[in-house]
Amino acid sequence: MTGARLEIAGVGKSFRGLRAVHDVSFAVPAGAIHALIGPNGAGKTTIFNMIAGVYTPDAGSISLDGHVISGLRPDRVCAAGVGRTFQIVKPFKALSVLENVTIGALHRHADLVEARHSAETILTQLGLHDRRHRLAESLTLPDRKRLEVARALATDPKLLLLDEVMAGLRPTEVDVMVAFLRDLNRTTGLTILLIEHVMRAVMALAAEVVVVSYGEKIAEGTPLEISRNQAVLDVYLGEEDAA
C-alpha cells in the first residue's frame, strides 16, 4: 500500500438547480492526512461521492496521481485506488465480519483463499479478529465503524475516504481510532481524506483542513489556522444560532 496524490480542480455539482458544490479546488499530497469539514449540508458527502464515482461533477475534474478519475464508474474508481467508508454504516448484516471484509478483498484478489487471508490480516490490524465469525449486525457501534474501515482497506486503496468514522464514538474510542489511523498512515503511506465533525480527531490527525460552507470552500489551512479563522468561526457560530 502506498499513497496517491488527490487533486480536485474546480468541481461543481447541482441537484435539480440546487447548487450542492460550487468551484471547489484542493489537493491532498501523497501520504498526507487532510480533513474536510463544514456545517450540515455544506456539500462534504457530495464531494466524496464525486471522488468515488457515485456522481459525475457538472464542472471541473478530479485526478489521482495525475490520472483523471472523475466520470469513471465507482468500481473503476475503486480499481484506480480509492477506498471509502459510508456515513451510514452499511455492512452486509447477515454475513459474518470476515465475509464482509473478504468481499472487499475480492476486488484485489481473484482467489478466495488469498482474499480471506488478506481480510484476516486487516481484521487483526483493526482488533476485530476475535470477532471475525460474528454476524456484522451483532457488532457494537465502535466495532461496526472499525468494520467499515476494514472493508474499505480490504480493497487495497491508495486513497482512503473516511466519512464520519468517529461519529457516535466515546472520547476514548475516538482516541483508539485516531491512533489506528495515524499508525496506518505512518506504516503504509496511505493518503487519507476524512469528513469529520469530531474536532478532537481532526486536530489530532489532519495536517491540513478544508472548510466548506454552502457548497463553497471558505478556508484551508492547518488545524490551528482553521481554529482561528474568522470566516470559519462565523459559519459555526451561525450554525449554533440556528440550532
Ligand SMILES: Nc1ncnc2c1ncn2[C@@H]1O[C@H](COP(=O)(O)OP(=O)(O)OP(=O)(O)O)[C@@H](O)[C@H]1O
Ligand atoms: N442526491 C441528491 N439529490 C438532491 N439533493 C442532494 C443530493 N445529495 C445531496 N443533496 C443536497 O446537497 C447539499 C449538500 O449535501 P451533502 O450531503 O453533500 O452535505 P454534507 O456537508 O455532507 O452534510 P452532512 O454533514 O449533513 O452529511 C444539501 O443541500 C443536500 O440536501
